[in-house]
Amino acid sequence: MKVALFVTCLADVLYPRVAQSTVAVLERVGCTVTFPADQTCCGQMHTNTGYQRDAGALIRHHVEVFERALDGGADAIVAPSGSCVGSVRHQHAMVARNLGDEALAQRADLVAQRTFELSQLLVDELNLTDVGAYFPHRVTYHPTCHSLRLLRVGDAPYALLRAVAGIELVELPSADQCCGFGGTFSVKNADTSSAMLADKITAVSDTRAEVVTAGDASCLMHIGGGLSRIRAGARTLHLAQILASTRAHPTELIDEPERATR
Amino acid sequence: MNARDEVLGRIREAIGESEELPIERTYHKAGARQAEAADLLELLTARLIDYKATVLRCADSDQAIAAAVTGVLSAGSVTRLVVPVGLPEAWLAAEHRQPDDPPLTLGILDRAEGVLTGSAVAIAETGTIVLDASPSCGRRVITLVPDLHIVVVRAGDVVPTVPDGVARLDPSRPLTFISGPSATSDIELNRVEGVHGPRQLVVILAG
Amino acid sequence: MSTFIGMPAARGTGDLQGDRPFPQAAHDALADQQLRRNLGYATATIRTKRAQVVAEVEDWEQLREAGRQIKAHVMARLPELLEQLEEQVTARGGTVHWARDSTEANRIVADLVKATGSDEVIKVKSMATQEIGLNEYLAAQGIAAFETDLAELIVQLGHDKPSHILVPAIHKNRTEIRDIFLAEMAGVRPDLTDEPAELAEAARMHLRAKFLTAKVAISGANFAIADTGTLGVVESEGNGRMCLTLPDTLITVMGIEKVLPTWRDLEVFLQLLPRSSTGERMNPYTSTWSGVTPGDGPSTFHLVLLDNGRTSALADEVGRAALHCIRCSACLNVCPVYERTGGHAYGSVYPGPIGAVLSPLLTGMTGGHDAPNDSLPYASSLCGACFDACPVKIDIPAMLVRLRTEHVDLAGPKTAEARSMKAMRWMMSSPRRFALAGRLSRLGRFAVRRGKPIVPLPPPLNGWTQSRDVPVPQGQTFRDWWLDNHGDAR
Numbered sequence: 008m009k010v011a012l013f014v015t016c017l018a019d020v021l022y023p024r025v026a027q028s029t030v031a032v033l034e035r036v037g038c039t040v041t042f043p044a045d046q047t048c049c050g051q052m053h054t055n056t057g058y059q060r061d062a063g064a065l066i067r068h069h070v071e072v073f074e075r076a077l078d079g080g081a082d083a084i085v086a087p088s089g090s091c092v093g094s095v096r097h098q099h100a101m102v103a104r105n106l107g108d109e110a111l112a113q114r115a116d117l118v119a120q121r122t123f124e125l126s127q128l129l130v131d132e133l134n135l136t137d138v139g140a141y142f143p144h145r146v147t148y149h150p151t152c153h154s155l156r157l158l159r160v161g162d163a164p165y166a167l168l169r170a171v172a173g174i175e176l177v178e179l180p181s182a183d184q185c186c187g188f189g190g191t192f193s194v195k196n197a198d199t200s201s202a203m204l205a206d207k208i209t210a211v212s213d214t215r216a217e218v219v220t221a222g223d224a225s226c227l228m229h230i231g232g233g234l235s236r237i238r239a240g241a242r243t244l245h246l247a248q249i250l251a252s253t254r255a256h257p258t259e260l261i262d263e264p265e266r267a268t269r
Numbered sequence: 270m271n272a273r274d275e276v277l278g279r280i281r282e283a284i285g286e287s288e289e290l291p292i293e294r295t296y297h298k299a300g301a302r303q304a305e306a307a308d309l310l311e312l313l314t315a316r317l318i319d320y321k322a323t324v325l326r327c328a329d330s331d332q333a334i335a336a337a338v339t340g341v342l343s344a345g346s347v348t349r350l351v352v353p354v355g356l357p358e359a360w361l362a363a364e365h366r367q368p369d370d371p372p373l374t375l376g377i378l379d380r381a382e383g384v385l386t387g388s389a390v391a392i393a394e395t396g397t398i399v400l401d402a403s404p405s406c407g408r409r410v411i412t413l414v415p416d417l418h419i420v421v422v423r424a425g426d427v428v429p430t431v432p433d434g435v436a437r438l439d440p441s442r443p444l445t446f447i448s449g450p451s452a453t454s455d456i457e458l459n460r461v462e463g464v465h466g467p468r469q470l471v472v473i474l475a476g
Numbered sequence: 477m478s479t480f481i482g483m484p485a486a487r488g489t490g491d492l493q494g495d496r497p498f499p500q501a502a503h504d505a506l507a508d509q510q511l512r513r514n515l516g517y518a519t520a521t522i523r524t525k526r527a528q529v530v531a532e533v534e535d536w537e538q539l540r541e542a543g544r545q546i547k548a549h550v551m552a553r554l555p556e557l558l559e560q561l562e563e564q565v566t567a568r569g570g571t572v573h574w575a576r577d578s579t580e581a582n583r584i585v586a587d588l589v590k591a592t593g594s595d596e597v598i599k600v601k602s603m604a605t606q607e608i609g610l611n612e613y614l615a616a617q618g619i620a621a622f623e624t625d626l627a628e629l630i631v632q633l634g635h636d637k638p639s640h641i642l643v644p645a646i647h648k649n650r651t652e653i654r655d656i657f658l659a660e661m662a663g664v665r666p667d668l669t670d671e672p673a674e675l676a677e678a679a680r681m682h683l684r685a686k687f688l689t690a691k692v693a694i695s696g697a698n699f700a701i702a703d704t705g706t707l708g709v710v711e712s713e714g715n716g717r718m719c720l721t722l723p724d725t726l727i728t729v730m731g732i733e734k735v736l737p738t739w740r741d742l743e744v745f746l747q748l749l750p751r752s753s754t755g756e757r758m759n760p761y762t763s764t765w766s767g768v769t770p771g772d773g774p775s776t777f778h779l780v781l782l783d784n785g786r787t788s789a790l791a792d793e794v795g796r797a798a799l800h801c802i803r804c805s806a807c808l809n810v811c812p813v814y815e816r817t818g819g820h821a822y823g824s825v826y827p828g829p830i831g832a833v834l835s836p837l838l839t840g841m842t843g844g845h846d847a848p849n850d851s852l853p854y855a856s857s858l859c860g861a862c863f864d865a866c867p868v869k870i871d872i873p874a875m876l877v878r879l880r881t882e883h884v885d886l887a888g889p890k891t892a893e894a895r896s897m898k899a900m901r902w903m904m905s906s907p908r909r910f911a912l913a914g915r916l917s918r919l920g921r922f923a924v925r926r927g928k929p930i931v932p933l934p935p936p937l938n939g940w941t942q943s944r945d946v947p948v949p950q951g952q953t954f955r956d957w958w959l960d961n962h963g964d965a966r
Binding site: 270271273274275276277279280281282283284287288289290291292293295296298299316320353370375376381385394395396397402408409410412413419425431432434435436438440441442443444445446447448450451452453454455457458459460461462463464465466467 | 501525541548551566568609624626646650672677699714718732739740742743746757766790945
C-alpha cells in the first residue's frame with residue numbers, strides 16, 4: 008500500500024520522533040511512505056477555538072495538498088493522531104459548508120474518506136495486529152477522546168499493543184476520562200484542565216506503569232507535562248514509538264522534551 | 270400584538286415553512302416482542318422485586334385473588350381497605366371495605382390503613398403498573414394518600430414492553446404509571462425507597 | 477457564513493446567566509474539596525447505574541435515533557403542534573396562556589394564584605419555573621412557594637441554588653443535608669441521623685400537612701401531547717402526584733419545545749428518559765392528564781406556554797437541536813468538567829454541557845471578554861462524552877464549536893487572540909513560512925529550564941505552566957529529517 012503521511016504540525020515541530028516512528032512502522036509492514044512536503048496544519052485549533060474563517064484557509068490548503076497525493080497514487084493518508092484525523096473527518100467539510108463553499112466541502116469529504124489514524128490503518132485497513140514490535144516494559148494505554156469517541160478506533164490500539172513482544176500491558180483506571188487537554192481549553196480554563204490532569208496522573212501512577220501511551224501526541228504532551236512536573240515515574244511515548252521498537256532498535260525510555268533540560 | 274400571536278410569529282420566522290420530517294421507528298414497536306406468558310410474569314415479578322415491591326402470585330380467579338388479599342390483611346394486621354367504586358365484589362368481603370363512595374375526604378384517606386385496586390396494564394420489562402382511573406382503579410387520590418397500596422394485576426393485562434403498554438392506554442383518562450413504591454435518588458444519587466407516595470406496594474399477580 | 481443570531485427582541489431572561497465568567501467561578505469551585513468529593517461520588521454512582529440499564533436495552537441506538545427524529549420533527553412543525561395542543565387542552569377544560577419571556581410568565585402565574593385567593597402554592601420540581609425565577613417573583617408578590625421535591629427542598633431550606641438539572645442538591649452529601657434539616661426544618665426530630673431513609677422520612681413528615689391543605693400547585697411538564705392535549709410529569713417521590721392531584725388549581729409552566737405530536741411518541745421517551753436520568757428502568761411515578769377530569773384531581777387547570785429565548789435558539793439552525801433536550805442530566809453526569817466544577821460555576825440554572833450551549837442560545841452572547849454566558853461555550857474540552865450519553869443525540873461538541881465561532885465573530889478581529897490566530901494562520905498557510913517557523917522553534921529551548929519558562933509567561937499562557945512542564949523541541953523538525961533521509965520530498 009502506498010501511504011501519504013499526514014505528519015500533523017505538532018509531531019512535525021515538537022515530536023519528530025513520533026513521525027519518524029510512524030514511517031518506520033509503516034515501512035516495516037511493507038507500505039511505501041511518501042511525505043507531501045507542502046502540508047502544514049489541519050486547522051483544528053482554529054476551528055475548535057472559533058476561528059472558522061482562519062481555519063478555512065488551512066483546510067483548503069490541506070485538501071489541495073492531499074488531493075495531489077491521492078492523485079499521485081497514494082492509497083491512503085495516515086496520521087499518528089486521532090484528534091487531527093478526527094478534525095479532517097468530522098470538521099473539514101462542515102467548516103467549508105459553514106463558509107458557504109460546497110465545492111471545497113465535497114473535496115474535503117473525498118480526502119477525509121481516505122484519511123486514517125495509524126492504528127485504524129494498520130488494524131482495519133491492513134488487517135495487521137502484529138507489526139513485529141518488541142518493547143519489554145510495563146505499559147498503560149490512554150484512549151484519547153477523539154480516538155475513542157470521534158473516530159471509534161475501538162480495540163485497534165489494544166490489539167496492536169497486545170501483539171507487541173515483551174510488553175506488560177496494564178489497564179488504566181477510568182481510562183475513558185478526558186485528560187483535560189482540549190487544545191485551547193487547557194489555557195482558557197487552566198484550573199479545570201489542571202484538575203482533570205491531576206486525576207489522570209493519579210490513575211497513571213496507580214498502574215505503576217513505566218510508560219503511558221496514546222495515539223495522540225497532543226494529549227501525551229499534556230499528560231507528559233504533568234508527569235514531568237511532579238517527577239512521576241511514568242513516561243509518555245506515542246503508540247507509534249512502541250510499535251517502532253524492535254529487538255535490534257529498541258525505543259529508549261526517555262521523554263524527548265526533558266532530555267535537553269535535565 | 271398578543272403574546273400568542275407574537276410567539277407563534279417568532280417561531281414561524283425562525284423555522285420558515287413548516288415541514289413534515291420523517292420519523293423512522295426502527296426500535297422494537299408494540300407487538301414486536303412475543304414472550305411465553307409464564308416468562309412474562311417471571312420477568313414482571315423480578316422487576317417489581319428489584320424495585321422493592323412485594324409480589325404475591327396466585328391463580329387468575331376471583332377466589333384466589335380474594336385469598337391473596339386476605340393473606341395480606343392478616344399478615345399486616347390490616348382490617349379495612351379503601352376500595353374504588355368498581356372493585357370486583359368477590360375480591361374483598363364487605364366488612365373489610367371502605368368504599369370511595371361517596372368520595373372519601375383527604376382526612377379519611379390520610380388515616381386509612383391501605384387501599385386495594387385493580388390495574389389497567391402492567392409492563393414486564395420495566396416493572397411498571399398503570400392505573401387509568403377506571404372503576405376498578407378509582408380516583409387518583411385514593412392510591413396516593415394511603416401508605417399501603419395493594420394492586421391486583423391480571424395476567425391478561427401484562428405486556429412485554431413500554432410500546433405495548435402505551436398502545437393499550439387511553440390518554441384521555443388520567444393515568445398513573447407506578448414502578449415500585451415511592452423512592453428518591455436525591456441523596457448522593459442512591460435510590461432510597463419511601464417518600465411521599467405509598468411506601469408499601471404489594472402486587473397480587475393473578476395468573 | 478450563515479447567520480445564527482436570532483431576533484434580539486426574543487432573548488431569554490431570568491436565571492439564565494451568572495454574574496462572572498466560567499473560569500473565575502470554576503476557580504473557586506475547584507478549591508472546595510468537599511464539593512469535589514461529593515460530585516465525584518455522586519456522578520460515578522449514576523454513571524455506573526446508567527450504563528447498566530442502558531446496556532439492557534438492545535434497541536437503545538434505534539430509540540435514540542427515533543428520539544432525535546421526533547424532536548427534529550417537532551421543531552419543524554412547532555406552530556401547528558402548539559396550536560393543536562392549545563385546542564385540545566382547551567377542549568378538555570384547561571386554559572392556555574402564552575408568555576414571551578420570564579417577566580410575562582411570572583405575572584401570569586402570580587395573577588392566577590391571586591385569583592384563587594390563596595397566598596401559598598406547592599411546587600413540583602420544574603426547570604421552567606427555575607429558569608424564570610418564579611419563586612422569587614411570587615415571594616415579592618406575597619405568595620409563598622413550597623418546593624416539594626426532596627432535592628429542591630434541600631436547596632430551598634439551605635438558601636442555596638440548584639447545581640444540577642435532576643438533582644439540584646447533588647453538591648451536598650448526606651451529612652450536610654442532615655445539618656440543613658436540623659437547622660431549618662421546623663419540628664424535625666433533634667436526633668435525626670444522616671441515613672438517607674431517615675432524611676426522606678423527615679421530608680415526608682415536613683410536607684405532609686402542606687400537601688393535604690394546599691389549594692394551588694405549580695408544576696412543569698416533561699412532555700405535552702399535541703393530538704390529545706395530554707401533559708405528563710415524570711418523577712420519583714410521589715410529591716409530583718400530590719401536587720398534580722390534591723389541590724383545586726393546577727398551573728403548569730412549560731417551554732414551547734416540550735410538545736410531542738402523538739401519544740405514541742411517549743413510548744420512545746418513557747424508555748429514554750428514566751434510564752438516562754436516574755439510571756432506572758422506569759421512574760417510580762409518571763402522571764399524565766388531559767385537561768380536567770370531573771371528580772378526579774384539580775377542577776381548574778392552566779397551561780402557560782413559555783418562549784423566553786427559545787424562538788431565538790430555534791432560529792439558529794445548528795443550535796436548534798439544543799431544544800431537543802429532555803432534561804435527563806446524562807450529559808452532566810458524564811462531563812469531566814461538570815464533575816469537577818459542579819453546576820454553580822455555570823451561573824445559569826442549566827449547567828453542564830447542555831447548559832453551556834442552551835444558556836447562551838437562550839440569552840444570546842455579547843462578544844465581550846468577561847460576559848458570563850460568552851464564556852460557557854469554552855467550558856469544555858470537547859471530549860465528546862456528552863454526545864455519546866445524550867438520549868436524543870444532541871451533538872453538543874459541534875454546537876459548542878459553533879457557538880465559539882459566533883462569539884469570535886461578535887468579538888471582532890481586534891482582540892489579541894484574534895490577531896494571534898490570524899498570525900498563526902498566515903504562518904501555517906504557507907509551507908515555506910511553516911518550515912521556517914519549525915526551525916526557529918528550536919531556539920525556544922533556550923527559554924525553558926526544567927520544563928518551566930525562564931521568563932514568566934503572560935496570562936493566559938501561564939495557565940499551562942502552572943501544573944505542566946513545557947515541551948522543548950528536539951533536533952530537527954520532521955520535515956527537515958525527511959529531506960535529509962528520504963531525499964525526495966514527494
